[in-house]
């Protein structure tokens with residue numbers, strides 16, 4: 194169980210964005226500053242260009258003397274300066290904010306991984322693989338985008354609004370007021386409306402996307418079986434249907450965002466119109482000069498530039514919020530969290546089950562009912578019993594993957610709930626029925642189990658698991674690639690390779706779940722005798738239905754009615 198004070202990551206309940214984003218706070222601050230500088234550069238460029246063009250025209254109309262007296266160099270240099278400033282600031286802003294966003298994504302993923310690990314497998318029992326993958330990839334991306342797609346555009350819009358309005362006040366208070374009202378609607382009212390109008394559709398889009406991802410992952414994983422059962426076309430048509438609904442929803446979101454932009458444009462045009470009418474009036478009153486009119490008009494145009502990304506930013510905010518909820522849910526500690534404490538157990542590694550009762554969280558049927566068992570280090574045991582009685586479940590309890598209803602299990606003198614999974618796995622090697630081989634060479638798969646193993650140890654493991662002759666006969670020997678999940682090996686060869694993985698770790702305990710299933714009697718006998726001879730000191734527990742193995746073992750434990758006989 195996870196202790197209450199170890200509060201995991203995510204937002205509302207478990208996570209503080211500020212805490213997570215703290216390593217990239219300078220990226221964030223610098224990103225906002227550069228985004229503002231780029232927007233001010235754009236504003237300055239248009240503002241000054243309007244004044245420069247109109248002044249040059251007025252000077253030209255005024256005759257040669259006035260034209261000569263007009264100093265075009267200084268404002269032209271200003272225009273160039275703002276143009277350069279805009280380009281450089283935009284470039285630097287992109288570099289810094291994207292670097293920050295990528296760092297944030299990796300921080301977020303590492304954090305999520307850290308919180309998912311203790312949940313496995315019991316805490317993840319009700320989650321589908323594709324769903325977790327979706328949360329891990331898509332939702333982390335959307336949450337990280339909060340920084341580049343939400344914080345920066347809104348911070349830029351608010352800071353620049355203040356700067357633009359104060360610049361306008363210098364020339365015309367009325368124009369400044371019109372700009373304030375226009376920018377307020379564009380920065381606050383429209384984004385809030387877009388957010389609430391989009392929220393429900395974004396929620397649906399995320400759900401559809403998740404369903405698509407989950408279903409597609411399952412189809413890919415089980416494509417062979419689905420083709421054999423003839424259900425692949427039906428599943429594909431389900432996927433198409435979900436994709437169609439998802440696309441329609443996306444279309445609605447695009448329409449809302451475009452409407453937001455469209456209204457923004459209308460407000461900008463209204464603002465320009467009002468400013469123009471008032472500026473002409475002020476010109477006649479002598480408050481403004483002629484060139485200042487286009488300057489304020491183009492300035493209004495430039496000022497609104499910072500608001501056009503806000504409808505999209507509102508949608509990004511809703512996406513980040515919903516994704517954050519999904520990540521929060523995925524990482525929420527349940528009652529079935531495997532332990533993270535780490536008391537060291539010591540030799541002899543004896544196992545005691547004391548009145549253990551247990552049922553799976555999603556299955557009320559008791560697998561163990563006040564079961565007691567003692568296994569001393571070095572014993573060679575066959576664990577037998579009818580299918581579904583609970584033999585493999587013993588492995589889950591040994592590693593505290595599930596909580597006990599009653600009783601206690603000690604290993605090496607320590608309650609297994611207090612030994613970390615890492616510590617246990619350094620003492621116990623388990624070869625399960627549903628073993629996993631990686632897409633790589635035979636050697637890579639063996640070294641994955643024990644990176645320090647020497648060529649002699651590799652050879653020994655292959656000899657015991659009766660794979661040596663097979664591997665020696667291969668053109669590329671140990672460097673033969675075995676394909677995804679060991680697809681290029683036969684079922685028996687793949688099983689023996691997984692046994693070799695268990696052997697090469699040389700741990701004091703070795704548990705083999707149905708190691709000889711699918712093997713011919715000769716190979717089965719050769720494997721078991723070689724194993725028991727090579728590892729006399731190792732505790733070996735063989736979970737099996739094969740009678741041929743039983744005479745070779747030093748003790749046979751039978752499971753019956755939730756207990757050991």
Ligand SMILES: Nc1ncnc2c1ncn2[C@@H]1O[C@H](COP(=O)(O)OP(=O)(O)OP(=O)(O)O)[C@@H](O)[C@H]1O
Nearest residue numbers: 553555556560578579580581582583584585586587
């Ligand atoms: N993850 C799980 N969630 C819910 N119930 C489970 C889970 N795993 C196993 N069970 C149930 O627990 C019981 C014991 O299963 P277990 O796999 O330990 O049996 P077993 O003796 O190893 O069977 P077999 O010899 O067929 O491998 C079964 O009734 C099974 O349905």
